[in-house]
Amino acid sequence: MSTMKPSKPLSFAVLGFGYAFLYLPIVLLVIYSFNESKLVTVWSGFSTKWYWALLEDDELINAALLSIKIALMTATAAVVIGTWAGFVMARLNRFRLFPLFAGMINAPLVIPEVIQGISLLLLFVAMEQAFGWPEGRGVFTIWIGHVMLCVSYVAIVVQSRVRELNRSLEEAAMDLGARPLKVFFVITLPLISQALVSGWLLSFTLSLDDLVLTAFLSGPGSTTLPMVIFSRVRLGLNPEMNALATLFIIVVSVGVVAGNLYMRSVQRKRDREMQLAFNQA
Amino acid sequence: MKKKLVKKVLCSLLLLLPSAGVLAEDKALNVYNWSDYIAKGTIPGFEKQTGVKVKYDVYDSDDTLQAKMMTGRAGYDIVVPTSNFMAKQIEAGIYQKLDKSKIPNLANLDKGLMAKIQDADPGNAHGVPWAYGTDGLGYNFTKVKAILGKDTPLDTWDILFDPKYVSKLKGCGVSVLDQANDVFAVALHHLGKDPNSKNPADYQAAFELLKKIRPYITQFNSSGYINDLANGDICLALGWSGDVNIAKHRAAEAKRTYQLGYVIPKSGAPIWFDVMVIPKDAPHVDAALKWINYIENPEVNAAITDEVFYPTANAAARKFVKPEIANDPSIYPPESVMKTLFLLKPLPSDIMRLQNRLWTQLKTGR
Amino acid sequence: MKSLNFSRWFPSGRTTVIGVPFLFLFVFFLLPFLLVVGISFSQQQLGIPPYTPLTKIEDDVFTLVLNVGHYKFMLGDDLYFATYISSVQMAFVSTVLCLLIGYPMAYYIARASESARDTLMMMVMLPFWTSYLIRVYAWIGILKNDGFLNQFLMWLGVIDTPLRLYHTNWGVYIGMVFSYLPFMIMPLYAHLVKMDLRLLEAAYDLGARPWKAFVQVTLPLSKNGIIAGSLLVFIPAVGEYVIPELLGGSDTLMIGRVMWDEFFNNMDWPMAATVTCAMVLLLLVPMALFQHYQAKVMEEVK
Numbered sequence: 001m002s003t004m005k006p007s008k009p010l011s012f013a014v015l016g017f018g019y020a021f022l023y024l025p026i027v028l029l030v031i032y033s034f035n036e037s038k039l040v041t042v043w044s045g046f047s048t049k050w051y052w053a054l055l056e057d058d059e060l061i062n063a064a065l066l067s068i069k070i071a072l073m074t075a076t077a078a079v080v081i082g083t084w085a086g087f088v089m090a091r092l093n094r095f096r097l098f099p100l101f102a103g104m105i106n107a108p109l110v111i112p113e114v115i116q117g118i119s120l121l122l123l124f125v126a127m128e129q130a131f132g133w134p135e136g137r138g139v140f141t142i143w144i145g146h147v148m149l150c151v152s153y154v155a156i157v158v159q160s161r162v163r164e165l166n167r168s169l170e171e172a173a174m175d176l177g178a179r180p181l182k183v184f185f186v187i188t189l190p191l192i193s194q195a196l197v198s199g200w201l202l203s204f205t206l207s208l209d210d211l212v213l214t215a216f217l218s219g220p221g222s223t224t225l226p227m228v229i230f231s232r233v234r235l236g237l238n239p240e241m242n243a244l245a246t247l248f249i250i251v252v253s254v255g256v257v258a259g260n261l262y263m264r265s266v267q268r269k270r271d272r273e274m275q276l277a278f279n280q281a
Numbered sequence: 282m283k284k285k286l287v288k289k290v291l292c293s294l295l296l297l298l299p300s301a302g303v304l305a306e307d308k309a310l311n312v313y314n315w316s317d318y319i320a321k322g323t324i325p326g327f328e329k330q331t332g333v334k335v336k337y338d339v340y341d342s343d344d345t346l347q348a349k350m351m352t353g354r355a356g357y358d359i360v361v362p363t364s365n366f367m368a369k370q371i372e373a374g375i376y377q378k379l380d381k382s383k384i385p386n387l388a389n390l391d392k393g394l395m396a397k398i399q400d401a402d403p404g405n406a407h408g409v410p411w412a413y414g415t416d417g418l419g420y421n422f423t424k425v426k427a428i429l430g431k432d433t434p435l436d437t438w439d440i441l442f443d444p445k446y447v448s449k450l451k452g453c454g455v456s457v458l459d460q461a462n463d464v465f466a467v468a469l470h471h472l473g474k475d476p477n478s479k480n481p482a483d484y485q486a487a488f489e490l491l492k493k494i495r496p497y498i499t500q501f502n503s504s505g506y507i508n509d510l511a512n513g514d515i516c517l518a519l520g521w522s523g524d525v526n527i528a529k530h531r532a533a534e535a536k537r538t539y540q541l542g543y544v545i546p547k548s549g550a551p552i553w554f555d556v557m558v559i560p561k562d563a564p565h566v567d568a569a570l571k572w573i574n575y576i577e578n579p580e581v582n583a584a585i586t587d588e589v590f591y592p593t594a595n596a597a598a599r600k601f602v603k604p605e606i607a608n609d610p611s612i613y614p615p616e617s618v619m620k621t622l623f624l625l626k627p628l629p630s631d632i633m634r635l636q637n638r639l640w641t642q643l644k645t646g647r
Numbered sequence: 648m649k650s651l652n653f654s655r656w657f658p659s660g661r662t663t664v665i666g667v668p669f670l671f672l673f674v675f676f677l678l679p680f681l682l683v684v685g686i687s688f689s690q691q692q693l694g695i696p697p698y699t700p701l702t703k704i705e706d707d708v709f710t711l712v713l714n715v716g717h718y719k720f721m722l723g724d725d726l727y728f729a730t731y732i733s734s735v736q737m738a739f740v741s742t743v744l745c746l747l748i749g750y751p752m753a754y755y756i757a758r759a760s761e762s763a764r765d766t767l768m769m770m771v772m773l774p775f776w777t778s779y780l781i782r783v784y785a786w787i788g789i790l791k792n793d794g795f796l797n798q799f800l801m802w803l804g805v806i807d808t809p810l811r812l813y814h815t816n817w818g819v820y821i822g823m824v825f826s827y828l829p830f831m832i833m834p835l836y837a838h839l840v841k842m843d844l845r846l847l848e849a850a851y852d853l854g855a856r857p858w859k860a861f862v863q864v865t866l867p868l869s870k871n872g873i874i875a876g877s878l879l880v881f882i883p884a885v886g887e888y889v890i891p892e893l894l895g896g897s898d899t900l901m902i903g904r905v906m907w908d909e910f911f912n913n914m915d916w917p918m919a920a921t922v923t924c925a926m927v928l929l930l931l932v933p934m935a936l937f938q939h940y941q942a943k944v945m946e947e948v949k
Contacts, residue, residue: 011755015767018752022774022828025785028795032788038535039512040788041795085668092665101665104672110930112886114903115923118910119679122920125352125696126682136354148675155668180660209779212888212903216910220311220356221336229780231316231339233893236508237788245781252776260769344912351914353695373693452808454792459897500814501897514792630693637913641726641905646898 026249033242040237050243057240060228067208067225070139074146074207075200081147082154082199083192087184089155090162108152117216120145124217137219145213150203157202161195162188194266201259310568311336313346313357315555316504317527318412320588327575333568341504342460350375354562358569361411364554365462368401368627376407376558383570384409386577389597397624398554408556409573412523412591415614415622416463416551419506419525421516423539424453428516438471438546441519444493451497454515459501461640464491464519466551466625476551477626481635488639501644507531510541522611526590543611549621552614554594586612680927687920688713698916717921726905727922731929733900737816737891738884741823742831745880746873748824749831753872754865756832757839768836775829783822783893790818790894818894819901823884830879838872839865885930902926 033051037044054060085105093102108116124134124141134140165188173183189196211226218227232238316339324335338357340346343366349355350370362370370376381387387409394413395405402408420435428449433440440446447455458464466476468487478484499515500506509515510528512535518525525543532541557576559569575581582593583601590606592599592613599607606612614622628636689698702711721727756767774782789795790813797809812818842865850860888903895901906926909919 011758014751014755018748018828019770021748021825022771025782025789025825026774026777028788029781029785041791041793041798081668081671084664085672088665088668092661095665097669101669101672104669104676108676110882111927112888112903112906112930114886114888114906114910115926116679118906118919118923119683120675121352122682122686122916123675123679128354129696136356137352138356144675151672205776211780212907219354220313220338223338226778226780229778229784230889230893233780233784233787234341235316235505236512237791241781241784245778245784248781249777253773256769256773256776260765264765342912344914348911348914351693351695351697369693373695375695512793630691634913634915637915638724641908641913644897645726645900647726647729 029242030246030249033239033246035239035242038239040239040242050239051247053240054243054247059223060225060240060244063223063225063228066139066222070142070146070224071204071207073143074150075203077143077147078150078154078203078207079196079200082151082203083158083196085151086155086158087162087188089159105152105155108148109156113149113210113212116148117145117213120148120213121216137217138222141217141219142214142222142224145217146203146207146210149210149213150199150206153202153206154196154199157195157199158192161192165191194263308333308568309336310334310359310565310572311338311357312359312572313338313340313349313355314359314361314411315339316341317507317524318361318555318589318591320584322584323576323581326581327572330575331568331571333565333571335572343462350560355560356564357560358563358565359557359559359572361555361557363625364398364401364408364556365625365627367408367556367558370558371402371407372627375561377561377563377566378406379409379559379573380570383567384574384577386574389577389579389582389595391594391596394554394594398556400624400626401554402556408558409577410594411555411557411576412585412589412593413552413554414522414591415545416458416467416519416553417522417525417543417545417611419510419518419520419528419543420541421453421510421513421539422542424513424516425450428453436544436547438467438548440517442468442471442490442494444497447494447497447517450517451499454499454509454517455497456500456502456506456509456515456518456520457498458506458519458521459503459644461636462625462628463551463553465636465640466623467519470549470551470623476623477628479629479632481632484632484635484639488643491643495643495646511535511537513537513539523589523591526609526612530590545611545614545618545622547621549623551625552619552622553625683920683923686917687717687924688715689917690714690716691915691917696916697914714917717918720918721921721925726900727925730900730902730905731926734885734902737819737823737899737901738881738887741820741827741884742877742881744820744824745828745831746877749828749876750835750873753832753835753839757836757842764840768832771829771832771836779826780889782826783890786818786822786825786894787813790821813894814896816895816899818896819891819899822890822894823880823887826890827880827884830883831876834875834879835869835872838869842868 032040032043034046034048035043036047036049085101089102089105095101120141121137124137127133128135169191170183170187173187174180178186209226210224211230214224214227218224229241229244232241310333312335314337318339319337324337327333328335340349343363346360346362347366347370349357350360351373367376390409394410398408398410399405418435418438418440422435425435425440426433429435429440429446433446440450441455441457465484465487468490469478469483470476472483472486472490474483474486500509502509506515506518506520507524507528508531510518510520510525511531513532520543522543522545525541529541529543532539557573559566563569576585577595579595579597580601582595582598585591586593586598586602587606590612599613610618685701686698689701691697692699699712701713702709704710752771756764756771759767787794791797792809792811792813794813796812797806800806801809812821846864846868847860850864851857855863886903887901888907891899891901891904892907895904906919906922909915909922913919
């Protein structure tokens with residue numbers, strides 16, 4: 001059946017074009033980060049001076065540290081709350097207000113961020129008027145906003161993972177007299193750990209990247225990396241941004257490739273163990 | 282009682298979070314100022330002298346500042362609104378009166394210029410000017426002259442408002458400030474009407490005028506146009522005096538071959554003052570007063586003018602300013618030009634709303 | 648059976664277990680919206696906060712003042728409606744472009760050798776993990792008048808005056824397709840890779856031409872993938888702020904941007920709240936659709 005194979009040249013052309021579209025901008029960005037000139041689109045010689053400039057840019061470094069801190073806090077909180085909510089979605093979905101609950105999980109995915117930002121800011125302002133808390137806006141309000149942004153994703157990933165779990169293990173533990181909470185932590189949680197890891201990583205990325213919610217919820221001194229990048233980008237091209245982007249791309253590429261390899265080996269190991277367990281049973 | 286309990290619970294929750302609360306430190310100061318508006322050494326100098334750590338954030342329109350301020354507890358100790366916006370904000374009661382005994386350097390200020398902002402701030406009770414400037418036309422002379430011919434006079438608003446000229450400049454890029462207030466004032470002035478008019482019909486007329494040139498405006502921008510002008514992406518800008526001079530300076534630095542420059546049209550132009558004020562809910566008032574006093578130190582003040590090309594109301598500072606800047610008429614308008622300039626004044630809120638609405642319509646090209 | 652099971656699981660704590668996430672979502676998601684609805688009926692004022700309270704108690708008389716002026720104004724002003732239409736239209740065009748580029752890619756990735764597939768998919772996802780702002784930024788340098796694209800085309804001699812792409816709707820389309828392409832490819836790939844090749848074989852055996860086999864077998868089988876991918880692109884694209892702000896012109900009307908300006912520049916909170924309410928209502932339709940497909944999508948993407 002030679003006709004079954006897709007035509008090679010066409011396949012190369014399509015994929016070539018597609019990946020060129022996805023990667024050309026990034027490659028140009030990286031190349032021009034080594035440009036001597038301050039003008040980003042004119043090549044005038046090789047230089048690493050923009051990387052050194054980056055090192056001395058306190059505003060950028062502080063913003064990056066703050067962003068990482070918020071992203072860590074966000075990812076952790078989003079995974080805790082999201083797992084909790086996802087578990088309720090999958091297992092405890094028989095209460096009267098369930099449709100409302102499900103709606104509140106799904107709605108943040110379709111509501112534009114600008115709208116979420118405005119409404120959260122209004123909430124915080126009204127809360128402050130009513131009982132003096134939270135005092136002003138800053139890391140805390142940004143954190144809440146980001147958690148709201150990420151919780152839905154985590155909840156949905158966890159929910160579908162919990163749904164496809166084989167309940168025999170949990171039930172066996174229950175039969176042996178384990179308390180529900182213990183069963184959850186000892187049996188269920190490890191089984192859905194992969195979903196938790198991907199939820200955490202997704203939340204981390206979303207938080208690290210968020211501009212819109214942050215713009216509404218930030219206060220003095222809580223300027224995050226995307227805010228700095230955005231305000232500088234609006235002022236025009238800037239080789240320092242290219243250098244920053246290059247560092248970003250390197251870190252992410254290494255992370256993604258390593259993560260991918262690790263996930264694959266874990267998956268393979270788990271499959272093997274499952275197979276073994278079933279064989280023995 | 283219940284409210285108290287809620288507060289208590291929430292507060293204790295708050296304490297559990299790592300560094301979530303913005304704890305007021307004695308040695309801190311939060312400044313919110315316009316972008317590209319300060320010298321490199323200003324903040325380090327202040328920190329070294331006083332031991333106060335400065336957090337410095339920037340904005341690029343009075344509207345953004347006003348939105349932040351009106352949200353309440355913005356957390357800033359020093360903000361720098363333009364005088365006409367400041368007047369309304371003072372009315373709304375969001376700024377505190379200055380303790381002038383703590384600002385000895387106020388003696389350095391030019392009495393004549395201070396009198397000019399009395400309209401906005403009676404008795405100069407709330408604010409100390411940061412800098413002042415004018416609205417005018419920023420040119421890429423080389424490109425514009427090549428297109429319009431050598432003999433076309435460039436010191437007139439006609440270049441922007443007459444489709445005959447501006448249509449030819451579209452190809453090389455035309456930028457207009459994204460600031461409804463400034464642009465409407467200029468348009469009203471060009472029509473021979475009061476730039477601070479309170480008559481809605483005048484604004485409609487100005488809108489019609491602007492609509493005619495809208496197709497030729499390539500961007501509305503209050504901060505990025507500096508680099509665009511410097512890089513040759515635009516050749517005509519309705520901009521602020523200092524910004525255009527910054528662009529000129531940057532182009533020279535990048536060894537660009539074309540000539541940039543700022544022109545105040547002969548018929549007159551808006552003049553404005555950006556004024557430092559302290560919000561009522563500022564967490565660090567003492568540090569804020571120290572900041573104002575420091576800024577009004579003649580040498581510190583002159584260093585800012587040297588870098589941002591905006592003159593200040595500090596009379597004692599002028600002799601420290603680089604001579605090529607101190608003697609540049611496009612930066613320090615001479616008395617003859619000063620007479621043609623007009624100050625922007627606060628407008629009633631229904632006019633503001635009309636202006637904003639027309640502005641959105643204009644920008645979106647509808 | 649199921650319900651019996653969890654009464655055993657959480658005999659006493661069931662309400663707590665449900666209650667905690669419920670409360671969190673209620674306070675930080677639903678409550679803000681109720682507040683927005685409230686503020687849309689208030690009046691703008693110069694002060695902190697910049698809107699008047701709805702209720703007041705004076706001389707033991709409780710009065711509730713609802714100002715519907717903003718709704719009237721919104722309905723009378725076609726700016727908001729035009730913004731909505733224009734956002735939907737721009738999101739739609741971007742979605743179609745994503746589909747046109749993404750479908751063939753997903754198709755050929757799914758047909759590649761097993762070992763190549765994972766790597767190819769990882770390469771599709773990689774840009775997604777890098778900063779979104781930086782990816783948009785990358786395009787500014789390409790689309791500008793003196794940017795790489797114009798330099799390249801002029802060098803080729805295809806054009807002699809630079810194309811205006813930066814600060815136009817074209818810039819926005821390019822930026823959107825670039826940013827959202829991975830979201831289109833993911834679900835499409837998930838569907839295509841699972842497809843039973845025997846069906847295709849059968850079609851070929853029956854003498855179907857490749858194109859016909861594709862239209863009659865492959866395309867219908869990947870329908871759900873197309874819908875899922877399209878929604879994943881369309882929904883965030885409608886509310887996009889950053890791309891139209893950085894790559895679009897000042898006449899690029901999009902919901903996110905107009906609302907941002909209404910809030911930050913015009914400082915008319917009640918008006919912004921009114922527009923928010925209207926937009927949420929108008930977005931409920933795609934949202935309901937999304938609810939419907941979301942479960943399927945998530946399972947397949949993972």
